[in-house]
Amino acid sequence: MPVFRTHPSAFLHTTSSLTPANHWDHILARFGYRREWHRVDPGLYHLGNPTPDSVVLVTSNYSLSFDALRSSIPGVDAYILVLDTFGINVWCAAGKGTFGTKELIHRIQDVHLDTLVRHRVVILPQLGAPGVAAHEVKKATGFRVEYGPIRAADLPEYLKTHEATPAMRTVRFPLADRAILIPVEVVGTFIPMLGAAVAGFLLGGLWLALAAVISMLAGTVLFPLVLPWLPFREFSAKGFILGILVILPFAAIKLTSISVISLQVALSLAGLFLVFPAITAFISLNFTGSTPFTSKTGVRLEMNRFIPLMAWLFGIGCVLTIIARIMSLTGAA
Amino acid sequence: MEATIYVGVNTLVYDPDVCINCGMCSVVCPHGVFARGENTAILVHKDACMECGACALNCPAHAIWVDSGVGCATAMIYAALRGEKEATCGGSSCGGGSACCR
């Protein structure tokens, strides 16, 4: 009979309940504020009062991952093994390899997991699999890697049978998951958006400044929301469509405010439709990385196809807009 | 949301001849690309593959190969601008991820 270490003082403790400070931390993280701040110490945590028969759950040291895990299993006594992923979530860290075979083996050995539990199983989130070779962990440590469900919310159900349903194994990207990304998208484009607004104001007044802001917000706010309902598969093509839709009201405003369509008006309208949908499309293309669907090969192909097109439309549109501006300043029509 | 974005372009290669039918690929794949079969795993939905590499890394028989990486335009643009060969997640170029987050 092996001797199990029951004295837990060397280990960290945690609970299933989230504090207001935790929630505040999540909000800041969702706004992309100080990305490197949202971490917990790596190592072994006691959740409740684990025994040598308790499950061992593995996660990353991104505070949102850790908190999602512990808060999903109230009342469960478990060990939580936190890998050092430098504050990056499980999926992204697995892609980088920091949520990886080596780090997992190191942590299992470092905390002497074999002296703490009777069984030889560690449960990982399924989305950690791109970084971890289960058979190599087994070879090095004797621990079998069991891939649990993708979402922490499915853990209680999973722990009853240790069988995941196909639904638990399939990644989805529902409205709520898309909406929660909006703050970081907006924050990330805030400075360029100010720049675009100023440039728009100088070249076409309030009308153009607003068009610039709206076309960028279309990419950062609207696009994630309406993504599944936009036509075409490529994000760039979807973005172009959305960009054209949101710019239509600005064309309408222009047309209703004049009696005859002069060359100057025609040029500024052409500029409008060339510049802004390209901007919306570019921002939309950048959303590829936030989705759990796009492959590297696919995105590279899409970029090769669409970025030159965006650049041309944007460039020609800018030239036309500047010409229109010069015409209006010099009074030529 | 529909899982398949790009049709006929991904690099996933599967050799059923060396498969030992351990079932790992159908466990780890988040897009149901592989299904369990009678004698070998079955590639059922190739176009849904997002090249995450989980199946290839976890296949003990090396029956699967995929050029894995991040399907993220932002990361690729940053990598190109900095002259890096491979784009990665989670750097300063990363917005913070998504369903990724758990």
Ligand code: SF4
């Ligand atoms: S690379 Fe990822 S998405 Fe593609 S088949 Fe393998 S596990 Fe599935």
Ligand code: SF4
């Ligand atoms: S992981 Fe490899 S050996 Fe196992 S079922 Fe899949 S292809 Fe076959």
